[in-house]
Amino acid sequence: MGRKFFVGGNWKMNGNKAGIDGIIAFLKAGPIDPNVDVVVGCPAIYLDYARQQCPDNVQVAAQNAYKVPSGAFTGEISPAMIADIGLQWVILGHSERRAIFGESDELVAEKTKHALDAGLKVIACIGETLAEREAGQTEAVVFRQTAAIAAKITDWTNVVLAYEPVWAIGTGKTASPQQAQEVHAKLREWLKEKVSPEVSDSLRIIYGGSVTAGNAKELGQEGDIDGFLVGGASLKPDFIQIINAKQ
Numbered sequence: 001m002g003r004k005f006f007v008g009g010n011w012k013m014n015g016n017k018a019g020i021d022g023i024i025a026f027l028k029a030g031p032i033d034p035n036v037d038v039v040v041g042c043p044a045i046y047l048d049y050a051r052q053q054c055p056d057n058v059q060v061a062a063q064n065a066y067k068v069p070s071g072a073f074t075g076e077i078s079p080a081m082i083a084d085i086g087l088q089w090v091i092l093g094h095s096e097r098r099a100i101f102g103e104s105d106e107l108v109a110e111k112t113k114h115a116l117d118a119g120l121k122v123i124a125c126i127g128e129t130l131a132e133r134e135a136g137q138t139e140a141v142v143f144r145q146t147a148a149i150a151a152k153i154t155d156w157t158n159v160v161l162a163y164e165p166v167w168a169i170g171t172g173k174t175a176s177p178q179q180a181q182e183v184h185a186k187l188r189e190w191l192k193e194k195v196s197p198e199v200s201d202s203l204r205i206i207y208g209g210s211v212t213a214g215n216a217k218e219l220g221q222e223g224d225i226d227g228f229l230v231g232g233a234s235l236k237p238d239f240i241q242i243i244n245a246k247q
C-alpha cells in the first residue's frame with residue numbers, strides 16, 4: 001500500500017495578510033511530520049503572498065481554477081497562472097463550488113483534466129448531501145462524481161481524491177471513522193474495477209468534514225483514510241496536531 005499521508009488545509013474565503021502571517025508562523029514552528037504531504041488552500045488574492053512566506057515543507061494551493069489557459073472569463077484564474085507564480089496544487093470541485101456556484105460533475109471533470117494537463121496537482125473533491133445520504137444514495141453520488149473525472153483523465157498520479165460529506169462540512173458533525181472508512185473502501189473498490197488495481201492501490205483518498213485535533217487520530221487509523229482536507233481547524237495552531245495525527 002505505502003500511500004504517503006496527505007493533509008490539506010482549506011482556508012476558504014477567510015483571512016487577510018495579518019491572519020496569513022499568523023498561520024504561517026505556526027506552520028513554521030511546527031513541528032511537521034516529514035512523512036506527511038502538507039498543502040494549504042489559500043484565497044486567490046493572497047496566493048503569491050502566502051507562497052513567499054510558506055516554509056518549504058508546506059505547499060500553497062489555489063482553491064479553484066477554470067478549464068482553459070486564458071480568455072474572456074472575468075474573475076476567473078487559470079492553472080497556467082497558478083503555475084506561473086510557482087505553485088503546484090489546486091483544489092477543484094469543492095462542495096461549495098458545486099452547491100453555491102453551480103459547478104457540475106462535468107465542469108469539475110473538465111477543470112481537473114485541464115489542471116493536470118497544465119502540470120498542476122489536483123485535490124479533487126466529492127461528497128454527498130445529507131438528503132442524498134438519508135435517501136441511501138451516498139455510493140451512487142460519489143461513484144457518479146468520480147466517474148465524471150475518470151471519463152476525462154487517464155493519469156491519476158497527480159490527483160488526491162477528497163471525500164467530504166457535505167453534511168459534515170462546517171457543522172461539527174464529523175463522519176464517524178466507520179462511516180468515512182466505509183465510503184473510502186467503496187471508492188477504492190470502484191477505482192479497482194473501473195480504473196485499475198494500481199490506481200486503486202496508490203491513489204490517496206482523504207477525508208474532509210469537521211476534522212479536528214480531537215478526532216484526527218482515530219480517523220487516521222482507518223486503512224483507507226490517507227489524510228484529511230481541513231477547513232476551520234486549518235486556520236488555527238491545532239492544525240499541526242492534525243498534520244501529525246499518524247505519529
Ligand SMILES: O=C(COP(=O)(O)O)NO
Nearest residue numbers: 010169170209210231232
Ligand atoms: O470544506 C472542508 C471541511 O471544512 P471543515 O473542516 O470546516 O468542516 N474542507 O475542504
